[in-house]
Amino acid sequence: MDASLIEVQRQAILDTVRHAGGREWKVLVVDEGSKRLIDNAVKEDDILNENVTNIEQIEHRRPMNKETDALYILSALPHIVDCVMADLERRRYRKYFLVWTSSIRSIADAIPILDLDPSMRSRINGFSAARELIANMHVMNISFFPRESRLAIFRDPWSFLTLFHPACNNLVRSHLIELAQKIVSVCVSLNEYPLIRYFRPKDASHEASVLCAHLARFVQDELDEYAKHRRDYPVPTPRPRGVLFITDRTMDLAAPLVHEFTYQAMAHDLLPIKEGDRLTYRTVLNQGQETEETRDMEITEGDKIWVNSRHLHMKDLLGKLAEDFKKFRAQNPQFADSDLPASVNTVKDMLAGLSDFQEGKNAYTLHLNMAQETMRLFQERNLADVAAVEQCLATGVDEDFKKPKNIAEQLVRLLDDDAVGPSERLRLILLYLYYRGGLLAGDIKKLLAHSQLPPQDGEAIYNLGLLGARVEKPLKDPKPPRQPLFSQKLPQQPQEEDVSISRFETNVKLMLQEQIKGTLDNTIFPYTRPYLEDESTPHDQVAQSSLRSAKPTWARTRPVAGDPRQRIIVFIAGGATYSEARSCYEISQQTNKDVFLASSHMLTPGLYLRQIRDLSVDKRRLDLPSERPKPQAPAHLFERDPSPKPKPPAPPITGMASMNLSNGPEAIKRKPTNETSSATQVETPPPSSGKLAKKEKEKSKEKKKRGFFK
The missing domain is CATH 3.40.50.2060 (Sec1/Munc18 (SM) protein, domain 1)
Incomplete structure (x- = not known):
């Protein structure tokens, strides 16, 4: 399992x-x-x-x-x-x-x-x-917060600004400690005491280049301290010792900018999906029927259509939806005689008349509507041409895996296209700057003017330097061109058009592939401490691991039935993309490893651009939670019950009225009063959830029916 x-x-x-x-x-x-x-x-x-x-x-x-x-x-x-x-x-x-x-x-x-x-x-x-x-x-x-079976987030979108905003240096250390605590929670939950590797960029000059090293050290200290006081951690298991990678957003600046055409990533990029405690999308149900309504539909892990389809390319998704409906018609005689082709519109028309199985019907309608809307926007915004240029800029090669020709002319042509929106234009310029390893100051101004972008987008371009990108360069630049972190393999056969606009692979996926082959560069991804061949893990409860002895095990890329699966945890500081989440699932399916992704929050391209812009905003306007007043315990918790008031002596008349003359004065009794002293009063709680509350409510209704309160 x-x-x-x-x-x-x-x-x-x-x-x-x-x-x-x-x-x-x-x-x-x-x-x-x-x-x-x-x-x-x-x-x-x-x-x-x-x-x-x-x-x-x-x-x-x-x-x-x-x-x-x-x-x-x-x-x-x-x-x-x-x-x-x-x-x-x-x-x-x-x-x-x-x-x-x-x-x-x-x-x-x-x-x-x-x-x-x-x-x-x-x-x-x-x-x-x-x-x-x-x-x-x-x-x-x-x-x-487990978002998916292999994805954990901390619901902290402010983490990006805390780590990379130049005015937040005083907050970085405490924030890294907080992140380390949560990363340890993920490791402990998975019963992993992993080897730790972290991203150390070559020849980096930006201030944030040391974040991964510091965070990795904090995580190592926390794990060691936890294991020191708990002899039962980790619980013995036949699995090989896990590996934890500490990376950050600077390891892959292109992933949040490139258009991704798998269902989940494309939907989050193009559609107004609301992210909070719940993931919802507003759509129309029962369209054209008397029961037509607009509803916020929740997208959950219990939605089998979503879970089974979210990593499919949109072309494959539309085919799968039609094929699933074809099977549905075969299994339901009332639809089996229909000769209509199994298209998306056919499915929607048939579902409109289906009154049974409402929950499943609504889920199917939700994904049909989302798929249709994403494809409409794909055509409307000319994203096929945009993606073709993006792929060349992000990978450094064209569809024939050669150096792109006339890429600047193609870029300018897209910036002139009215169908290409401001967000796509800014993404193209940022990718072009990254591809060229910096631009002349005059060229940056020309691109901004040509694209008719607002001044704050110019700030976003220069803020990319805070993440390690080179923004400006002199006319005669002595520095060599930027080398990619990983080299991409040439395909074995010609690619179809829809695949050619999805050539880009995230650095997370390439890193994992190198790790599993045992060829990952130790200078760029060092360990937090050296592991020798004769060094066992704490308490001798996990198989011995070392740089040399672990290599043959990791190099076994084909799954072997029955073998315990090693676990790899990837943490990305500053936010992760849905393409990176998909990469972790794909590596898990292709190898005998279980790969998990953790991050402070999930990045959509729109959120990424907004957060890059905010890197030059006055810190006081950011409203960071760590800068807000610390919460206090509610005052009512410390309020004391008022002291009980002494009961006044009963008037003589009251005493006479209650006297039993036949038994003498000793038989005097007080009548019970309906007044309740303040000592017996309790706080009135808000409506609470629970079995007792439901039972009390039912009893109250029953009494009213019997007329007890008349």
């Missing part, structure tokens, strides 16, 4: 919920950050089925529940620790099972801390009743 980051994290969360408190009923308490992590991997009903009465958020007002245990799954942040302390002091629950989603360290001194910052841990341990109330406290490394 293939390894899946989504399933690994789902099982980790459910196992934690299942084992906390045994079979006792419990409340699950989360915070805003940990809730997003949990919701991304696990359905709420799956959690409630594990003896969880309801799910509460620690920042919200909640009722006292002193008769029930509580499982906390929380982000390791100072204000969240304050919230926990408030709950402990009020003894809100019976017992506390504290689980942190990641380790944290003291940023000030950057000393690795296994669990909590010492000051936070001492606050919890220093509470007098902590030993009595806290049943267990540990770290569950899940501080990342």
Whole structure:
């Protein structure tokens, strides 16, 4: 069974919920950050089925529940620790099972801390009743979002600006430490204590050229510290020891600019897909019918059409959709007699009359609409001609794998084409600058004027220098032409037209191919530490690995049935592209390796251009999360219940009215009052999710039916 980051994290969360408190009923308490992590991997009903009465958020007002245990799954942040302390002091629950989603360290001194910052841990341990109330406290490394089975992101698009903006130098160190923590979470979740290699560019002069080296060192220190305190890490396995690559966006400046014509990448490039906690696309369902509606459709890993088709070339995708519909007609007699050809329009017309299987019908309609819209934009924006020039600029060779001729004239012709939009024009200019290894200052101005781009796009061109590109060069340039990081192989046979506009291969894919063959350059991709042939891994729990002994194993590129698959993790600082994600899947399918990709966020060409422009924006206008005021625990958590008011003595008349004359004055009784003292009042919680809440709601409805409140 293939390894899946989504399933690994789902099982980790459910196992934690299942084992906390045994079979006792419990409340699950989360915070805003940990809730997003949990919701991304696990359905709420799956959690409630594990003896969880309801799910509460620690920042919200909640009722006292002193008769029930509580499982906390929380982000390791100072204000969240304050919230926990408030709950402990009020003894809100019976017992506390504290689980942190990641380790944290003291940023000030950057000393690795296994669990909590010492000051936070001492606050919890220093509470007098902590030993009595806290049943267990540990770290569950899940501080990342599995986007796909082989793709993990941190949902941090500000990472690019933090790493490469010249005014953010004071933030880089702490941000690298934060990234290292999350990378370690990915490794620990996969039970990998990997060898670490990092990207070290040759003859680099830009300031960010050392980012990968520093990040690799932080990750190595974190992994070593984690293994030092956990003798069971990693769990013994027959797999060869994994490899972790630390790279950044500067390793491949062309990948986010080149038009990609596989379904997923093309859709994210051309269509208004919304990315947030959910991935959605607005489309029309039941078009032309009485039930026609416009809806935001979610694109998930449960969508088989999406998962099976996202890496197909658009030509192959359209053929696959038609072929799948042909099979559908054969399996459904009501459509089998139709002689209409199985085209995309035919499929849409047939689906419009299908009332059953609504969910599957909507998913099919979604992808038909997306495919049609992407192909419409492909024709409208003349992307075939744009891509032909892009491929020459990105690869350095034409479709015959020779040096391109008249490439400048082809570029200018496209800049004059009204069908080519501003975004495509800027992408072409950036690729041309990268291809030429810099331009004369006058030529840059001419290209900008000719393309009629706004001044901020001129800033984007010069900002590319912050990523290692050479922007300007003198008239007589003594430097040799830029050499590609990897040389691309010539095809064995002539290529079709649709393949010729997809010749470009990402450097991630070429790096992985060299790694598997055992020919990856150790000077450009060094290890964080030398590994000798007689050096075993920590605790002797993993097969020995070294530069020499590992080479024959990695050189075996053909999959062998039954062999344990080595895992390779690639981290790209500053954002990853969908073409790079596809590359990792392709290498996994072609070899006996499991390749995983991790990054701060996913880059579309539009986002990449916007972030390059922002590299020259005043830092104060960026609104970086690390520069915002630190969140504080809500004040209501520290509010004390008001002291109970003393009951006033009963008036004599009241006493006389309740006197039993037959039994003497000793039988005087007070009538019960309907007033409730303030001491018994509790905070009114917001509507919560859970089985008990649903049962109470049903009881209330039943009482109203019987007339109990009349």
